[in-house]
Amino acid sequence: MRLSQLVAPDLLALLENDPAEVRAALEEVHAEDLAEIISDLPTDKAVAILRALPDERTGEVMERLTRESQVQILGSVGRDDAVSLLSEMSPDDRVDLVQDIPDELANQLLTQLEQAEPAAAEELRELSAYGEDTAGGLMTPEYVGLDPQTKVWAAIEEVRRLSRENQAETIYSIYVVGYGTKLLGVVSLRDLILADPSKSLEDVMTENVVRVTPQDDQEAVASVFAKYDLNAVPVVDERGVMLGVVTVDDVVDVVIEEATEDAQMMAAVVPLEDSYFETSFATLVRKRAMWLSVLFVGTLLTANVLEAHESTLATVLALVFFIPVIVASGGNAGAQSSSLIIRGLAVGEVTPRDWFRVAGRELAMGLALGTMLGLLGFARAFFVDTGVSTMDIAVTVASSTIAVVTVGCLAGSLLPLAMQRLGLDPAVSSTPFITCLVDVVGLLVYFAVAKFFLGL
Amino acid sequence: MRLSQLVAPDLLALLENDPAEVRAALEEVHAEDLAEIISDLPTDKAVAILRALPDERTGEVMERLTRESQVQILGSVGRDDAVSLLSEMSPDDRVDLVQDIPDELANQLLTQLEQAEPAAAEELRELSAYGEDTAGGLMTPEYVGLDPQTKVWAAIEEVRRLSRENQAETIYSIYVVGYGTKLLGVVSLRDLILADPSKSLEDVMTENVVRVTPQDDQEAVASVFAKYDLNAVPVVDERGVMLGVVTVDDVVDVVIEEATEDAQMMAAVVPLEDSYFETSFATLVRKRAMWLSVLFVGTLLTANVLEAHESTLATVLALVFFIPVIVASGGNAGAQSSSLIIRGLAVGEVTPRDWFRVAGRELAMGLALGTMLGLLGFARAFFVDTGVSTMDIAVTVASSTIAVVTVGCLAGSLLPLAMQRLGLDPAVSSTPFITCLVDVVGLLVYFAVAKFFLGL
Numbered sequence: 001m002r003l004s005q006l007v008a009p010d011l012l013a014l015l016e017n018d019p020a021e022v023r024a025a026l027e028e029v030h031a032e033d034l035a036e037i038i039s040d041l042p043t044d045k046a047v048a049i050l051r052a053l054p055d056e057r058t059g060e061v062m063e064r065l066t067r068e069s070q071v072q073i074l075g076s077v078g079r080d081d082a083v084s085l086l087s088e089m090s091p092d093d094r095v096d097l098v099q100d101i102p103d104e105l106a107n108q109l110l111t112q113l114e115q116a117e118p119a120a121a122e123e124l125r126e127l128s129a130y131g132e133d134t135a136g137g138l139m140t141p142e143y144v145g146l147d148p149q150t151k152v153w154a155a156i157e158e159v160r161r162l163s164r165e166n167q168a169e170t171i172y173s174i175y176v177v178g179y180g181t182k183l184l185g186v187v188s189l190r191d192l193i194l195a196d197p198s199k200s201l202e203d204v205m206t207e208n209v210v211r212v213t214p215q216d217d218q219e220a221v222a223s224v225f226a227k228y229d230l231n232a233v234p235v236v237d238e239r240g241v242m243l244g245v246v247t248v249d250d251v252v253d254v255v256i257e258e259a260t261e262d263a264q265m266m267a268a269v270v271p272l273e274d275s276y277f278e279t280s281f282a283t284l285v286r287k288r289a290m291w292l293s294v295l296f297v298g299t300l301l302t303a304n305v306l307e308a309h310e311s312t313l314a315t316v317l318a319l320v321f322f323i324p325v326i327v328a329s330g331g332n333a334g335a336q337s338s339s340l341i342i343r344g345l346a347v348g349e350v351t352p353r354d355w356f357r358v359a360g361r362e363l364a365m366g367l368a369l370g371t372m373l374g375l376l377g378f379a380r381a382f383f384v385d386t387g388v389s390t391m392d393i394a395v396t397v398a399s400s401t402i403a404v405v406t407v408g409c410l411a412g413s414l415l416p417l418a419m420q421r422l423g424l425d426p427a428v429s430s431t432p433f434i435t436c437l438v439d440v441v442g443l444l445v446y447f448a449v450a451k452f453f454l455g456l
Numbered sequence: 457m458r459l460s461q462l463v464a465p466d467l468l469a470l471l472e473n474d475p476a477e478v479r480a481a482l483e484e485v486h487a488e489d490l491a492e493i494i495s496d497l498p499t500d501k502a503v504a505i506l507r508a509l510p511d512e513r514t515g516e517v518m519e520r521l522t523r524e525s526q527v528q529i530l531g532s533v534g535r536d537d538a539v540s541l542l543s544e545m546s547p548d549d550r551v552d553l554v555q556d557i558p559d560e561l562a563n564q565l566l567t568q569l570e571q572a573e574p575a576a577a578e579e580l581r582e583l584s585a586y587g588e589d590t591a592g593g594l595m596t597p598e599y600v601g602l603d604p605q606t607k608v609w610a611a612i613e614e615v616r617r618l619s620r621e622n623q624a625e626t627i628y629s630i631y632v633v634g635y636g637t638k639l640l641g642v643v644s645l646r647d648l649i650l651a652d653p654s655k656s657l658e659d660v661m662t663e664n665v666v667r668v669t670p671q672d673d674q675e676a677v678a679s680v681f682a683k684y685d686l687n688a689v690p691v692v693d694e695r696g697v698m699l700g701v702v703t704v705d706d707v708v709d710v711v712i713e714e715a716t717e718d719a720q721m722m723a724a725v726v727p728l729e730d731s732y733f734e735t736s737f738a739t740l741v742r743k744r745a746m747w748l749s750v751l752f753v754g755t756l757l758t759a760n761v762l763e764a765h766e767s768t769l770a771t772v773l774a775l776v777f778f779i780p781v782i783v784a785s786g787g788n789a790g791a792q793s794s795s796l797i798i799r800g801l802a803v804g805e806v807t808p809r810d811w812f813r814v815a816g817r818e819l820a821m822g823l824a825l826g827t828m829l830g831l832l833g834f835a836r837a838f839f840v841d842t843g844v845s846t847m848d849i850a851v852t853v854a855s856s857t858i859a860v861v862t863v864g865c866l867a868g869s870l871l872p873l874a875m876q877r878l879g880l881d882p883a884v885s886s887t888p889f890i891t892c893l894v895d896v897v898g899l900l901v902y903f904a905v906a907k908f909f910l911g912l
Contacts, residue, residue, distance in 0.1 A: 028664040032684050156649070163646050171646055172628055172687075189645060190619050190627055193612070208484045226712055228488050229705035231628075231687065248704050249685035252711065256682055259715035260799045263722070267795030267887065268788060275805035276796050281817070285824050288792050295788050296829045300836050302780040307840070313776060320769055320776050324758040324783055324895050332724060332751050332888045336744050339723030340732050343716045349731040361737070368741050373752045380756050384763070431723065431887055432788045439780050 007037055015048055022052040031057065035064035043069075043076045050085070056166050059088030066278075071101050074109070083112045087120055090169055092140040092250065094120075095127040135221045136214030138254065139235045139244030140169045145177040148184055148202035152195045159189065170247050173232045176205045183234055183242040185209060211236045214243055218254045223348050225251045262346060266339065266430035268295060291432070298436040302327075305443045312447060312456050318384050319450055322377065322397050327442040329373050330404035331435035337362055337412030338434050342426050345416060352421040355414070362413040366406030373405060374398035392453050400449045404442040411437055463493055471504055478508040487513065491520035499525075499532045506541070512622050515544030522734075527557050530565070539568045543576055546625055548596040548706070550576075551583040591677045592670030594710065595691045595700030596625045601633040604640055604658035608651045615645065626703050629688045632661045639690055639698040641665060667692045670699055674710045679804050681707045718802060722795065722886035724751060747888070754892040758783075761899045768903060768912050774840050775906055778833065778853045783898040785829050786860035787891035793818055793868030794890050798882050801872060808877040811870070818869040822862030829861060830854035848909050856905045860898040867893055 015022055026034060026049075038046045038061065046069065050058050062070065062085055074082045074097075086094055086109060098106050114121040123141060130136025144162055146155055155174060162168045174192060176185040185205030187195075195204045210228050212221050214235050224233055225248060232247045261271040268291035272279045279287075306313070306323075313320060341358065344350030350358065374397075381394035412434045416426035450456065471478055482490060482505075494502045494517065502525065506514050518526065518541055530538045530553075542550055542565060554562050570577040579597060586592025600618055602611055611630060618624045630648060632641040641661030643651075651660045666684050668677050670691050680689055681704055691700045717727040724747035728735045735743075762769070762779075769776060797814065800806030806814065830853075837850035868890045872882035906912065 028662065030664060030666065030684060160649055164650055193616055193649075194620055206484065208486065210486065222708070222712075225705075226708045228486060229708075231704070248687070248708065252678070252682045252685075252704070252708060255708065255711045255715070256678075256803060259711070259718070260803065262715075263719065263795050263799045266719070266722075267791045269792045269796065272796075275803075276800040277805065277810070277813070281820065285821065288789070288821070289825055289828055292785070292788055292792070292825055293829065293832060296781065296785050296832055299781045299784045300832075302784075303777040303836060303840075306777040306780075310773060314773055317766060317770055320779075321759040321762040323776075323779060324762075324899070325752065325755045327780055328755045328758075328891065328895055329748070329752050331891070332748055333744070335723045335888055336725045336748070339719050340725060340728075343719045344732040347712060347716065347731075349733065354733075357733070364737065365741065365744070369745055369748055372745055373749065376749060376752055376756075380759060384759075432791055435784065435787070435891075439784055443780070 008041060011037065011049070012041075012045060015045070015052070019048075019052060022049065023054065026053065026057075031060040032064050034061050039066050039069045043072045047073055047077055047081075055088055058085065059090065062089050063093040067097070067100055067274075068278075070097055071105075074101065075105060079108065079112050080116075082109055083116050086113060087117055090140055091120075091123055091127060091142060092138060092169075095124055095137070096132065098124060099128060099132060130214050133218045134214060135212045135216040135218065135233075135235050135246055136243070138218055138221065138246045138250050139214070140247070141244040142167055142169050143175055143232075143234070143242075143245040144168050144171055144173075145175045145181060145242060146201055148176050148178060148200065148205070150176075150201045151197065152192060152199050152201065152204065153197035155187070155192055155201055156197075159192070169245060170232045173234075173245070174201070175209075175234055175242060175245070176201045177242055181242050182240045183209060183211065183236050186234070209234060212246070213237065219258050219346060220348075221246055222251050222255045222258070226255075258346070262342070262427045265425065265427035266342065268292065268430065268432040295432050295436050299439055301440045302443055305440060305447070309447045312450065315456060316393070316450070316454060318393055319396070319446075321384060322381065322400075323443070323446070325377065326397070326400050326404055326446055327439045329370075329377075329401055330408035330438035330442045331431075332408070333366065333369055333405045334408030334412030334434035334438050335431040337365070337409045338416055338430055341413045341416045342430060345420055345426050350417075352417045355417055358413050358417060359410065362409040363406065366409030367402065369409070370402035370405030374401040377401045396446075396450045396453045399453070400442075400446045403445045403449065404438065407441055407445065408434065408438045411441075464497060467493065467505070468497075468501060471501070471508070475504075475508060478505065479510065482509065482513075487516040488520050490517050495522050495525045499528045503529055503533055503537075511544055514541065515546065515622075518545050519549040523553070523556055526553055527561075530557065531561060535564065535568050536572075538565055539572050542569065543573055546596055547576075547579055547583060547598060548594060548625075551580055551593070552588065554580060555584060555588060586670050589674045590670060591668045591672040591674065591689075591691050591702055592699070594674055594677065594702045594706050595670070596703070597700040598623055598625050599688075599690070599698075599701040600624050600627055600630045601637060601698060602630060602657055604632050604634060604656065604661070606632075606657045607653065608648060608655050608657065608660065609653035611643070611648055611657055612653075615648070625701060626688045629690075629701070630657075631665075631690055631698060631701070632657045633698055637698050638696045639665060639667065639692050642690070665690060668702070669693065675714050675802065677702055678707050678711045678714070682711075714802070718798070718883045721881065721883035722798065724748065724886065724888040751888050751892050755895055757896045758899055761896060761903070765903045768906065771912060772849070772906070772910060774849055775852070775902075777840060778837065778856075779899070779902070781833065782853070782856050782860055782902055783895045785826075785833075785857055786864035786894040786898045787887075788864070789822065789825055789861045790864030790868030790890035790894050791887040793821075793865045794872055794886055797869045797872045798886060801876055801882050806873075808873045811873055814869050814873060815866065818865040819862065822865035823858065825865070826858035826861030830857040833857045852902075852906045852909045855909070856898075856902045859901045859905065860894065863897055863901065864890065864894045867897075 159171050163171050172189045174187045178184050185207045186209045187205045211234050232245050234245055235243045264271045270287040378394045378398035381397040382390055419426040615627050619627045628645045630643045634640045641663045642665045643661045667690050688701050688703045690698050692698050720727045726743040834850045834854040837853040838846055840846055875882040
């Protein structure tokens with residue numbers, strides 16, 4: 001049972017009878033839980049509760065609502081209220097929302113925001129310029145940036161002030177910036193409260209700051225967090241100017257999102273924007289049908305191969321028995337290789353420069369695995385009741401399995417590397433595509449081998 | 457080029473000529489980078505550099521070394537030095553290491569540690585009791601826990617002290633604990649520095665603390681972090697007693713690790729413990745061969761199905777042409793379903809209780825996708841040059857495609873749910889297994905349909 005189903009009735013009653021009490025009642029409820037409750041309410045009740053909250057909390061809760069609820073709420077309140085709801089949200093979430101709502105509503109809100117808060121509108125425009133999946137798209141410009149001559153005691157005072165006014169996404173990293181907000185160093189809040197209060201920030205800062213550029217892909221940003229165990233990372237342009245900060249909470253979401261996206265792409269589903277149940281049936285059909293029909297048409301080539309070898313099949317019908325097992329073993333081995341390499345690329349353990357190393361390894365791997373499966377196939381084929389020599393069939397099955405598994409391993413490992421080098425997402429060259437390729441190539445190999453051993 | 461290759465020669469020269477300077481030279485280098493440099497050095501040089509570092513940094517660097525380097529270093533230094541290296545590490549990393557090294561070495565070190573630092577040894581024993589993949593296995597007992605009556609100014613002083621002595625994994629969350637370390641509330645460092653210094657912690661703390669139990673799976677812990685945007689989460693037993701804290705840096709690693717493990721399992725690879733290149737060829741063969749041979753033997757059942765229908769095939773050889781395309785389309789649709797459901801289960805969007813909802817949706821999905829692909833198959837089969845009516849073949853292909861795709865969607869979606877309900881990892885019931893199942897079932901369906909329409 002969802003939390004909201006338990007709490008919502010009480011909350012609505014309270015809203016009716018004693019609206020002033022709502023704020024106090026919700027004080028201890030986590031913004032995330034509150035968002036869950038509100039998402040399930042009718043829009044007018046949701047708005048009423050948002051209005052009852054202190055400004056700062058309104059923003060926190062708005063940020064955590066589902067995209068659907070956010071759009072409904074923004075659409076149902078007046079233009080002024082919509083702008084004030086927007087301006088309570090933190091800049092990075094605000095941009096994501098504005099990028100996702102219908103263009104007409106977005107433009108109206110932007111015009112309104114321009115009048116109410118020109119600085120926020122300008123900022124929104126700047127942030128919108130970065131791709132949603134880049135460091136620029138993830139960052140917020142609300143960081144603590146202080147002058148190198150600032151004394152430690154004054155820095156603590158400033159952190160207090162910014163934090164009180166909710167002007168910083170994180171106060172646990174304090175960035176030391178020089179002329180033109182050039183990034184000079186970083187001081188953690190931990191170091192700050194430990195330092196001698198009379199020292200300057202330049203004396204206590206760490207100069208070697210791990211940083212990312214606004215163009216960096218969010219997956220690369222996540223790797224940096226994972227590697228250096230960071231709470232936040234500064235986003236810095238090519239001249240060393242600090243543009244904003246990406247915080248670890250956004251990165252946890254990114255990592256989960258990317259893993260889901262990869263899993264879907266690896267199964268030939270166009271990545272969903274919402275969860276499985278939130279995606280409408282029609283959208284899901286569309287996102288699955290696309291690659292499924294491409295694969296179907298691709299695999300139809302196997303019908304051509306088989307048709308072309310009709311006379312061979314007519315002569316030795318027993319060859320048919322092993323068609324599915326041979327193409328499947330190539331496909332399975334290829335699936336293993338592609339998944340290992342795609343994940344390796346995603347976490348940075350493998351790079352396209354490893355081409356020859358991967359090729360050598362997978363060639364040997366294909367021969368080893370193929371030989372093992374070939375022996376199993378040989379044993380099974382030996383028991384086939386057929387017109388021709390069972391030995392010939394068994395040798396054909398074994399040799400074909402070795403060849404097809406090797407092809408599968410090579411194709412499965414090298415295609416993702418090629419994709420990456422071409423600047424495409426390697427997850428596209430995944431299991432179903434490898435399988436489709438191996439189905440067609442596998443049959444060609446099988447018939448070539450059969451003709452050789454059976455003397456057809 | 458790796459960083460270490462650039463820096464290592466200079467560093468070794470410095471170590472030779474002016475060992476006192478090493479500490480100063482490395483002061484600005486991030487512990488992670490230092491670990492990378494040291495991992496590539498011969499063990500004796502690595503130990504020399506570790507010895508040159510201040511105690512606190514030694515621990516930080518040790519924690520970040522590869523398991524292999526850690527074990528080599530512990531094995532090569534004297535017993536006393538090994539114990540002091542161990543005790544510099546934070547408790548959670550220490551436990552992971554001790555669980556991974558050879559039992560004999562681990563026992564020797566434990567005995568030694570018992571004499572040198574009985575409290576640390578006791579703690580290590582307690583932490584070892586939790587599974588590596590649980591909240592208990594991830595947590596560290598070094599958190600800031602203060603009495604509810606502590607004044608804010610005194611709390612800040614205490615945080616300073618603990619932080620200076622490196623006694624806390626995170627100081628950004630301060631836990632308020634009562635008699636018997638029962639968790640009463642939490643105060644963020646942010647709230648603490650903002651609060652009136654003369655107030656007590658109980659006046660400023662948040663009582664509704666998001667928490668996990670030591671038995672919670674690490675994937676569930678990661679979901680809690682993602683949902684509530686946390687920096688740290690307290691681990692609390694069933695009586696409400698606080699045992700430790702899990703920090704967000706560990707969770708980022710967990711999420712990446714779990715995604716890799718799932719991707720490998722979904723491609724029928726027994727999950728690797730190391731990266732693709734670090735895993736030896738023999739190990740990789742073993743981890744791939746296991747499921748690959750199970751799948752091969754499973755798919756061999758298709759040979760039995762085909763053998764049993766030998767006379768049908770002999771009569772209408774054209775049926776052979778569509779065998780690969782029919783089984784592949786069922787397999788691909790099944791792969792899509794299983795991947796959607798497995799990811800949905802992993803992130804908690806789908807639960808086994810959604811059984812009927814999923815079944816209904818996937819039944820409709822299978823019929824929709826199957827009909828679409830069936831029409832494509834119909835069109836292709838219509839052009840086959842065959843002895844019998846091409847219409848009959850085309851109808852057979854179309855109907856079988858619909859049936860097999862529907863079977864694929866149902867099997868692909870319901871098997872992961874069944875796995876989860878049985879307490880198994882749903883990622884096991886993945887693409888290759890669905891494909892194998894659909895290969896066999898698909899052929900049975902195909903021949904049944906063929907016999908019906910072709911009147912055989």
